[in-house]
Amino acid sequence: MTMTSLFFEIFHYSLPRQGPGDTTSTLKALSLVPHVGPTTRVLDVGCGTGPQTLVLAQHSEARITGIDSHEPFVSALNARSRALGLADRIEARVGDMRRLDYPSGSFDLIWCEGAIYIMGFETALRDWRTLLSPGGHVVVSEVCWSQPNPPPECAEFWMREYPAIRDVPEMLKAIEQCEYETIGHFTLPTSSWWDDFYRPLQESVTMFRERRRDEPDAQQVAAQTQREIDIWHAYSAFYSYEFFVMRAR
Numbered sequence: 001m002t003m004t005s006l007f008f009e010i011f012h013y014s015l016p017r018q019g020p021g022d023t024t025s026t027l028k029a030l031s032l033v034p035h036v037g038p039t040t041r042v043l044d045v046g047c048g049t050g051p052q053t054l055v056l057a058q059h060s061e062a063r064i065t066g067i068d069s070h071e072p073f074v075s076a077l078n079a080r081s082r083a084l085g086l087a088d089r090i091e092a093r094v095g096d097m098r099r100l101d102y103p104s105g106s107f108d109l110i111w112c113e114g115a116i117y118i119m120g121f122e123t124a125l126r127d128w129r130t131l132l133s134p135g136g137h138v139v140v141s142e143v144c145w146s147q148p149n150p151p152p153e154c155a156e157f158w159m160r161e162y163p164a165i166r167d168v169p170e171m172l173k174a175i176e177q178c179e180y181e182t183i184g185h186f187t188l189p190t191s192s193w194w195d196d197f198y199r200p201l202q203e204s205v206t207m208f209r210e211r212r213r214d215e216p217d218a219q220q221v222a223a224q225t226q227r228e229i230d231i232w233h234a235y236s237a238f239y240s241y242e243f244f245v246m247r248a249r
């Protein structure tokens, strides 16, 4: 078993989400984007199993392309959109967000929940811009410091896992520097981390540990995930997920 396949055994496609989020927040962000209609072409980057993709399709008439590097997630999303009768407007594909091979101006709206950290915020905003039609929108959710001076254990965790983490004012400056206008931004509720993400993930990691109790590699992968959840329980007051709704200048 490779470490990656062990990892995806914990982050299994049957989990409701692969990152923090909730339907209400997706809809709130969507409501900030003007004129989403039947001609709107949406690219959902790092779509995972598509919790937000399905919400976007159910609450707009837009056509959506989902991209994710993990094939089982893509298959799960395509199966769910077929079951919900949305397959004519959702097409999920396996792909790498770092090498998106579409002609320039192919999309009016790029959506990315809980996945922009993979490329880095500024790299993504600059790269994706060429895919956007003029004045197109980008909507992302990203982890941010919500309080200054996090305790050392919390700061050290994030410095190791994602040293690019910043506070919201710094993010707004970065957006400006990448030549986007911020239309709106808001903080996701604490429940968006727990209800559909860490709560089911905790069950998954607990069962995985038990099932693979004699396998050191598996225990190591489990310990990393457990650490992430434990840090959140201890220090969630210091960081949060923030939605940013932007328009290309």
Ligand code: SAH
Binding pocket: 016, 017, 018, 019, 020, 021, 045, 046, 047, 048, 049, 050, 051, 052, 067, 068, 069, 070, 073, 095, 096, 097, 098, 112, 113, 114, 115, 118
């Ligand atoms: N938006 C989903 C998934 C977020 S987790 C949700 O909120 O549930 C991040 C996702 O990015 C995972 O599905 C992972 O498979 C995907 N991913 C990781 N690296 C990627 C890459 N290079 N290109 C495309 N997707 C990637």
